[in-house]
Amino acid sequence: MENPKTNTVRKIIHVDMDAFYASVEQMDHPEWRGKPLVVGGSRARGVVAAASYEARKYGVYSAMASSIAVRKCPHLIFAKPRFDRYRELSLMIREVFYEYTDLVEPLSLDEAFLDVTENKKGINSAILIARQIRQKIKEKTNLNASAGVSYNKFLAKIASDLNKPNGQAYILPEDAEEFLEKLPIGKFFGIGKVTAEKMQKIGIHNGADLKQFSLQFLSKKFGKSGLHYFNIVRGIHLSEVQPHRVRKSLSAENTFEVDLTTDEELLNKLQPIYEEVIRRLDKSGIKGRTVTLKLKYSDFSLQTRSKTLEQYPDKEMIWEIAKELLEQEVVSKPVRLLGLGLSNLNITEEHEHFGEQLKIPFEKE
Incomplete structure (x- = not known):
């Protein structure tokens, strides 16, 4: 895809640390290496913030309730998060990125997009740059990173997952459409579980299926996201790497198949939304003073x-404020969507280097 400003094909890298929080804990605690481990929560309650690859073999993943994780893996090790340590290592990783380009868009402490179309090293191959970055990260931190390379952010993000852990992949412009046609719809970055299920109900199981539907149909079925789905399956994604984009809020939401009508239903459905917000807070290491x-x-x-x-x-x-807000000004109408968010974040120049910088909107997934 050509950059309209330069008429050149962009070279985008997505770098994603492998099980970052869990890998840091195993690195700092040799007795935990090679064992199933999660960061966050406790055995009795809470939510998993990160899971080691050993834990994933038991079906334990991030955002899973700790109680379920323990049932899947009774000998699971729980480590308390240490965000100061994660930020320290994140800074070291960012320093490697900036050796090559100033166009770095952090998504969290452990992943970022880099535009290396024009880079400080004068290296023509983005694939070689990605390999060098991963090697330098390993040398500086003793941690493994995976990377994806392509001509836009969407494809680079997908590519970084293809050879995890400790690997990299690339998607060339001439290969993009064929690759996307074969890709299962649930593997598309930005298409979550709920949307994937909706698509599968109407016969969309992979990119080739999605490509058969018109823009008009997709817009009618999925609203504003229809144009996005229409474009991405054709390898079109024009969003540029934005190094100075600072998050203003952090939130999560859910739209329900059946409207909620009782206080008990509202409270029960708010709980997992709250837990998702906390998971994102834990991952980013930021805080907010306004609860909405x-x-x-x-x-x-x-x-x-x-x-x-x-x-x-x-x-x-x-959680107490969320419940308090739920009880205020009770409106006697069924509720179809609940969302919870934080704003007035502790974003400073320091956090612009360390924390998640992409604004996370209220999401339906």
């Missing part, structure tokens, strides 16, 4: 309720 609850009713009217604190609330306080 979002409700969309059956008539599609929208309401938000917020509370701002003087200090950054801890996890338990966020």
